[in-house]
Amino acid sequence: MRPYTNDYLLDKKVKIFQPVDGYRASTDAVFLSSLLESDKVRAGNAILDVGSGTGAISLCLAERLKEKNITITGVDIQPDLVELSNFSAAENNFADFLHYEHFDIREKTTLPAGSYSFVITNPPYSDHDMPSPNESKQLAHNHQDFNLTGWLTFCLKMLKPKGYLLLINRTEAINEILSALQNKAGDVLILPIYSKQGQNAKRVAVIAKKSAKGITKILPPFYTHNEDSSYTEKAQSILRLGQEYFK
Numbered sequence: 001m002r003p004y005t006n007d008y009l010l011d012k013k014v015k016i017f018q019p020v021d022g023y024r025a026s027t028d029a030v031f032l033s034s035l036l037e038s039d040k041v042r043a044g045n046a047i048l049d050v051g052s053g054t055g056a057i058s059l060c061l062a063e064r065l066k067e068k069n070i071t072i073t074g075v076d077i078q079p080d081l082v083e084l085s086n087f088s089a090a091e092n093n094f095a096d097f098l099h100y101e102h103f104d105i106r107e108k109t110t111l112p113a114g115s116y117s118f119v120i121t122n123p124p125y126s127d128h129d130m131p132s133p134n135e136s137k138q139l140a141h142n143h144q145d146f147n148l149t150g151w152l153t154f155c156l157k158m159l160k161p162k163g164y165l166l167l168i169n170r171t172e173a174i175n176e177i178l179s180a181l182q183n184k185a186g187d188v189l190i191l192p193i194y195s196k197q198g199q200n201a202k203r204v205a206v207i208a209k210k211s212a213k214g215i216t217k218i219l220p221p222f223y224t225h226n227e228d229s230s231y232t233e234k235a236q237s238i239l240r241l242g243q244e245y246f247k
Contacts, residue, residue: 002080010055010242014063015085015091025056027224027239028203031193032168034061034123034238035205036246040164043067047115048158050151051076052100055085055228057120062094064242076102096154105154106146120166121157123148125173148173152180161211168193168205177206178216187214191245193222196229 009030010240018024033056045068049058052074062072072094076082085100103111105218148169155165165185169177171192181188185208192201201221222245224235237243 004084009238010038010063011247013081013242014059015058015088016054016059017088017091019080019084023053023078023081026055028168029056029122029234030060030239031222031224031235031245032120032166032205033057034208034243035166035191036061036118036119036164037244037246038065038068041065041070041118042209043069045070045220047072047118047120048111048116048155050105050119050121050155050158051123052076052081052085053078053122054081055088055100057122058098058100059085059088059094060242061090061120062089062092062098064244066094066097070097072098073111074098074100075105076100077104089244091125105151109154109170111158113157114160116158117127117160117163118166119159119163121151121155123151125170148176149180152177156184156210159210165208165210165212166205168203171201171204181206181208185210186212188216188217189219190216191219191222193224195223196225196227197223215216 004017005020007016007018008014009016047061047070052058052198053076055074058072058074074085079102082100089095107227159165187206187209191205193203194201194203223232226232231239238245
């Protein structure tokens with residue numbers, strides 16, 4: 001196993017192991033996990049975390065939903081991150097219902113299509129940015145012979161009809177995201193994420209329901225920081241207290 005650090009999420013409620021030199025989770029993962037509403041989760045539901053990285057999204061979900069009698073699967077192309085993520089799951093006593101698999105979504109899948117009630121994903125942000133010299137970060141941040149449309153097509157394939165897709169990406173990706181969802185998912189909610197008031201939104205979160213026909217709605221903005229660069233009260237409630245966004 002490559003050298004790793006022992007870190008924490010949700011005010012030390014969750015332990016996470018991450019490579020010293022490589023991809024490491026960001027606050028985006030915690031924010032995204034907060035968008036899955038526990039009231040919509042039923043016993044026996046299966047959740048899929050696509051491009052799970054160091055496992056931050058699904059570890060946060062596991063902590064919040066551990067009494068729900070569900071299963072969570074994370075898949076990632078980097079075997080060392082999968083190993084660390086399974087280590088994290090075991091250390092948090094989540095291994096009975098959370099596990100990670102080494103998997104390349106560009107290849108023929110062994111995962112059961114149409115069997116997940118929720119698919120949550122933080123895809124690579126670009127296929128044209130200057131790649132990082134660090135191979136692990138490059139795999140996480142840049143599409144490799146693939147694009148966002150292909151990524152989301154895979155995610156939709158994994159969902160049950162009326163299942164929910166949740167994702168976060170750069171705001172400039174919104175056209176491609178909506179195009180990928182067209183005629184496949186509806187009841188779309190778009191959440192613009194701003195660092196501070198007066199700035200442009202750098203991120204956008206999207207929630208969509210497979211096979212639904214409802215209209216697209218843009219939600220009020222989410223500001224992550226105050227003018228003094230401290231976290232807003234809403235951001236603090238998510239990052240530190242593990243609260244859901246819509247509560």
